[in-house]
Amino acid sequence: KGTATPEKATITLDAMKMLDPCRLKPDSIEMERIITVFDETIAKLELSSLIPHIIESLDRLADMLGPEITNSLIKHQKLSNEMEHLLASSDEGDTMRAEEQQGCLRLLEQRLKCSVRNVLRLLLAKPSLCQTLKYEAWMKESPAEVLIKAFAEFRNLMVDRLLTSPVEEEEQIQFMEDISLQIKKNTEAITALQAELAEAIRTREEEIRRKDNGIKDLKTSIQDLTKDCKAGIQQIKQEGEKQRKEELQASQARCATLQQDIQQEGAQLNALVLEHRASELALRK
Template sequence: MASNVLSMPQPTVVSSPQPLQSPAGGVVRLLKLSPIKTLPNIDSIKMLEPGRKKLSSIETQRVVAVLDETIKKLELVSLFQHAIENVDRYSVVFGSELAGALREHKRLQDNMERRLQRVKSGEDESSIQGAKTNRVEDADLHFGALHQGVQSSVRNTMRLLLTNPTACKTLRSEGNVRDQASQTLIRFLSELRPFLYEKLLTSPLEQNERRHYLQEITLRDHKNRNILMALEEELNAAILDRDTEISKKNGIIRQLKIKLHQLEKFSENQVKRTMQEAENQQKSDCRASEGKTAKLQQELQQLRSQLNGAIVENREVELGLRKKKYKVETEIENWIQKYDGDMGEKQAELEEVEGMYEEEKAQLVELKEKLAVLEVEYVQIVEERRLAQLRREEAERELASMNRAAIVIQAHWKGYQVRRSMKSKKKKKKKGKGKSAKGKTKK
């Protein structure tokens, strides 16, 4: 865009800078991009970093430990081929048991490679096509046994190698002979470790906050890009309008130059005729002016005397006006200085108020986020209190009904006891009356 502006043709007539004109005659005003506002009270770098520095749970520590152990073992397994090829050179460091395990691993690996080569060359296909189903199954079982044997050999060799730190250190020092595929896999796992470590350090809440933060930054960047594209289109349209206007003015200037050239030619002829006429008129005027000159000389002397008097008066008036002008200029300078000072103070106050506004705005956003969380918690608490109140009221109703039932039962029980005691008293009275009647009959 800058190169296009610099390469535009300049008009031949230089005038004072004017604002860009649109075809309709209006002024095109270029908007200024507002800077991207950062999130309130949040450091971008700290937001993208995990909240903790160490793994707190045992599960995450085990995950990282498993990955580290895998990388270490992969570094050793990828060097098995080099160790097998140079087992005689490292026999003292490896020991007899580890050297024997490496040779056994080489034997199993060679058998498996020969088996794979036969399968690829098609030797087994012809035999399988003419053989029975049980022979095919035996071949598959044999290949599976070879595969399991290689796996067991790798585990056994790795176990023996880990029990020999000197052999591990010696084998690790030969890392430059590792094949490209293993090197790439180890590098990818090593690059995966810090990423996994950071993921394990980050809690789900922090992950959600980071995702929301990145989404907001992406949305703001997209909006700013759209604004920038709109402004660039507006600027291009304004530049096109200005070029069109400049081309129109250049055409007008060319036409005016042609007309000016024609006027110059016409004026030259007119001047020649006028000069001739003027010379003739001058000669006649000279003769008439000689008589008038004497008269005018006398008038000139009188006017000079009047001029000298007027000059003296005007100098006095000028001196007074100069003093007044100096006083007014001094006052204007003082007012300008006072205005600059007041405007500087107002600008400082404005910047301070804007800073306070940004801080309060950031606090408002933070409080809104906290309020949203607290509002959810408040709704849950109110719902729990309502349910608890309903349970208490239900318990009170049950207790009241139980109390009424207990009172009724107690009343019935007391009535039963009273009736029972009354019955027992009546029986005792009847017995007493029967005994007294018997005594009387005996007498």
């Protein structure tokens, strides 16, 4: 937030320079010795991890290794086989036998250490041969690879500590604290934004739920109204049909009554006509 001051920017750049691995250059004889010890140890670890691979391909590499190194590797292989055989049989036998085996193991372990040191001495005397052997075995994964990487990281860490002055270390610590503080602020801001987003989503969901409920209620009202309308129409039809039947029956009854009246009037008319004719005949006589 805002533009950083020149002083703070300078401190940040200096702190970034402190973290740059390219800056790791020894500036004293003591540091050079320490770094040399680390580098030599890493080189020996790498060569030690190559010994099993070299022995596996000893027939193919014998001419390149030379007779002295080849013979040393053959002796080393024999010692390794003896160690494996002794370890395999260490679980068998009585207590006295076990004590003898422990003594043999310690002696054989010393001989193996001496053998490894001798092989490393011979190999390190030929740097070009070491590079060739590393190239030959680079595709084969070694069980010691994890240890070598860890030791190399430890070496870089120690060199970094040795090359960092108290002032630089304090600036580096301050730089890391500033980064941590910025990360904390960013995390808090993200948390707040996530909370706002969650609240907005919740509000929107509630609004959608409210509208959905309103739509459902409206649909229910329309359905009820439709049912009521259908029931009313059906009732009107039934009442109309009933009224029509009643009116039809009343009309038929009136028609029957009128027909009866007509018949009666006709009979009376006929009677009067007959009576009139009789009277007329009587008068004529």
